[in-house]
Amino acid sequence: MAKTATKKAPARKAAATKATKAPAKKAAAKTTAAKKPAKAAASKTSAKTAAKAVKKPVKAAASSNGILTLRNIADVLSEAHELPKRQANEMLTQVVELIAKSLKKGDKIRLSGLGILQVRKRAARMGRNPQTGEPVKIKASKKIAFRAAKDLKESI
Template sequence: MKKSEMVDHIAATHELTKAEASRVLDTVIGIIHTDLKKEGRCSIPNLGTFTVSKRAARTGRNPATGATLKIKASKVTRFKAAPALKEVAAKAKV
């Protein structure tokens, strides 16, 4: 689902204008960003938990040339689905 489709769904479900629904969605995304920056995690009930974790430096390969590369250490966002979300995914049509 695209962001515009999410905005349309929120607007229709809660009788909001598309502009108001867009601000609501942007606020939720902003809260996730802020929590990840400040605390390194954000938990949303029935959805899951976003966390920041460290990825160690490693050696990789350029697939086109086969040359080895040094990949710097970095921080990445991880997501662990809540049991309720896993249950929905198990019943999803694929």
């Protein structure tokens, strides 16, 4: 048990040091590219190939019961962008919190390609109790409405 714990620790350190060294390498590449124009063209082509490598096709999230959860989405994003699953999960959680705060303020949220989320006010009205048939007052309330984007409607 102790041996496996010691083996994992260096891997974490290596990943952390790679992440911290990456911006330094980019900055160094920019300064050398400015000094030597011949190498600038080579670095641009390598940057393009690196960008293509990052843009992997996003596979459908695997869900056993036909329900896509935030955790499934986080798993797919972590694989596509080479992030830790925990970090992808935290990012999605923060997005959900941001959307909830905006809706509480009454803002519209436009997610291009998906649709618009907004809060709609429902006026007080008279309804009927379905068991007894007697009239019942229904209070005014606020509801969250979602209007799907045209592209999404057409694709479905």
